[in-house]
Amino acid sequence: MSRLRVINLGLPKSGTTTLARALKIAGLKTADYRIRRRQTQNADLHGAFVGKLMYDGYFHTGDPLALMDEFDAFTEVNVLREGLSLWPQTDWGLIAAIRKHHPGAKFLLSHRDPKAISDSMLRWSNLGAERLPQNAIPGLPRGYGETGHERVQWIAAHHAHMRKLFEGEDVFLEYDVADKSAPQKIGAFLGIELKWWGRANRSPKRKRNTDGPEAA
Numbered sequence: 001m002s003r004l005r006v007i008n009l010g011l012p013k014s015g016t017t018t019l020a021r022a023l024k025i026a027g028l029k030t031a032d033y034r035i036r037r038r039q040t041q042n043a044d045l046h047g048a049f050v051g052k053l054m055y056d057g058y059f060h061t062g063d064p065l066a067l068m069d070e071f072d073a074f075t076e077v078n079v080l081r082e083g084l085s086l087w088p089q090t091d092w093g094l095i096a097a098i099r100k101h102h103p104g105a106k107f108l109l110s111h112r113d114p115k116a117i118s119d120s121m122l123r124w125s126n127l128g129a130e131r132l133p134q135n136a137i138p139g140l141p142r143g144y145g146e147t148g149h150e151r152v153q154w155i156a157a158h159h160a161h162m163r164k165l166f167e168g169e170d171v172f173l174e175y176d177v178a179d180k181s182a183p184q185k186i187g188a189f190l191g192i193e194l195k196w197w198g199r200a201n202r203s204p205k206r207k208r209n210t211d212g213p214e215a216a
Contacts, residue, residue: 002104004028005065006073006190009089009162010110011155012127013120015177016076018199019110022183025196028072033079040070051079051086058094063101075110080131090138090158092165099171106190109162109174118151 006023010016020032035045035053045053045068054077057066068074079086088094098105111117122128132145139161140154159174166172173189175182183197 003102004072004190005102005105006108007098007105008075008108008110011117011158012076012078013117013124014110014112016110018177020075022194022196023073023075026192026194029070030073030075031068031071033076049079049084050074051077051088052084054088054094055086058097062097064088064094064098065102080135085135085137087138105171107166107172108186109159110177111159111174112177114152114155117155118148121151
């Protein structure tokens with residue numbers, strides 16, 4: 001039987017940290033956004049971004065997971081900091097390479113209402129206000145993403161894209177993080193029991209600006 005690998009194709013603020021914690025408690029070694037020192041004895045991975053390691057593996061060996069063999073699950077794979085704008089969840093070539101090298105891989109799409117994700121992005125550090133509009137992102141070119149309307153359109157399009165790419169596939173599951181039955185659906189899909197499900201890494205509440213670009 002092929003080894004189970006779990007790759008989440010959700011965008012930031014779609015419940016990726018909650019998923020990471022749930023999978024860790026379920027016994028899967030999980031990389032979420034960045035690999036921490038406590039997670040591995042391999043010093044080359046300390047502090048490395050999951051998305052950067054995926055692209056290094058993809059272009060240098062053909063296998064996006066080659067440099068992270070000790071990990072079972074990858075819950076937030078994008079990077080948007082330190083001069084990097086990497087979005088493996090939007091790259092079909094990279095996704096197809098994972099499927100080729102890891103036939104036991106299963107793909108999740110964590111999501112919630114696009115407006116809720118957009119609002120959370122705005123509240124999270126400088127993600128919505130600065131980093132998204134100031135960087136080139138697949139589906140969201142540089143200069144776009146400052147307004148809620150632009151972010152919502154990008155988020156909804158990503159969800160639609162993933163559904164189309166995996167249409168009719170049994171290796172793909174999308175779930176709404178707000179769905180009370182989400183942990184049962186994920187567990188049944190992966191063949192494991194999720195013993196914990198909650199809400200991790202909440203964005204701080206922020207007073208809505210009705211005068212600036214976010215009002216658009």
